[in-house]
Amino acid sequence: EAGVAQSPRYKIIEKRQSVAFWCNPISGHATLYWYQQILGQGPKLLIQFQNNGVVDDSQLPKDRFSAERLKGVDSTLKIQPAKLEDSAVYLCASSTAPGAGNEKLFFGSGTQLSVL
Amino acid sequence: AQRVTQPEKLLSVFKGAPVELKCNYSYSGSPELFWYVQYSRQRLQLLLRHISRESIKGFTADLNKGETSFHLKKPFAQEEDSAMYYCALSPSGTYKYIFGTGTRLKVLA
Numbered sequence: 001e002a003g004v005a006q007s008p009r010y011k012i013i014e015k016r017q018s019v020a021f022w023c024n025p026i027s028g029h030a031t032l033y034w035y036q037q038i039l040g041q042g043p044k045l046l047i048q049f050q051n052n053g054v055v056d057d058s059q060l061p062k063d064r065f066s067a068e069r070l071k072g073v074d075s076t077l078k079i080q081p082a083k084l085e086d087s088a089v090y091l092c093a094s095s096t097a098p099g100a101g102n103e104k105l106f107f108g109s110g111t112q113l114s115v116l
Numbered sequence: 117a118q119r120v121t122q123p124e125k126l127l128s129v130f131k132g133a134p135v136e137l138k139c140n141y142s143y144s145g146s147p148e149l150f151w152y153v154q155y156s157r158q159r160l161q162l163l164l165r166h167i168s169r170e171s172i173k174g175f176t177a178d179l180n181k182g183e184t185s186f187h188l189k190k191p192f193a194q195e196e197d198s199a200m201y202y203c204a205l206s207p208s209g210t211y212k213y214i215f216g217t218g219t220r221l222k223v224l225a
Binding site for chain 1: 122125130142150152159160161162202205211212213214215216217218
């Protein structure tokens with residue numbers, strides 16, 4: 001099966017600029033996650049979608065980060081304006097709907113963001 | 117607070133030696149626990165989950181609720197086991213996954 005697709009793979013921007021990341025989950029996967037992974041740390045959940053609704057965005061810095069999943073399929077994550085501390089790998093993951101059994105995360109390759 | 121702790125950033129062992137990667141968690145309810153692995157230039161992927169009680173690639177992990185631990189073990193390490201390993205916790209019913217900081221395993225020839 002096709003995996004989780006993310007683009008771009010790399011992005012370099014200057015602080016205060018804006019940037020957007022795109023994710024296309026595995027077909028039929030209802031749940032979509034965005035994680036931020038800073039160098040030397042584990043993935044940190046930013047936002048969790050169930051279809052096109054937000055389940056958890058408690059750790060999303062809403063003053064500068066936004067995410068949407070229109071039509072419950074692909075998703076975009078935006079940062080505006082970017083700060084130096086936003087330099088990280090942004091991972092998208094998807095899974096089957098809760099209760100489907102044997103839920104597990106399928107990860108994309110990630111977008112490596114460098115803010116200069 | 118829900119938290120996953122992996123105390124070792126790096127673990128080096130010789131091929132054929134036993135491996136134990138430590139994971140402790142903080143959660144008051146009944147957790148679901150997982151080990152995810154990232155091999156060089158590959159995506160993060162599920163290795164095993166405690167609820168399945170399975171052995172994958174020779175690895176096993178036992179949930180110890182008394183010690184709040186979910187250590188990953190393998191009796192004889194192979195060079196292809198070299199990778200980054202992350203322990204993850206999913207609080208019951210949330211389908212949210214909280215990851216530890218990871219342990220890099222290096223298996224030396």
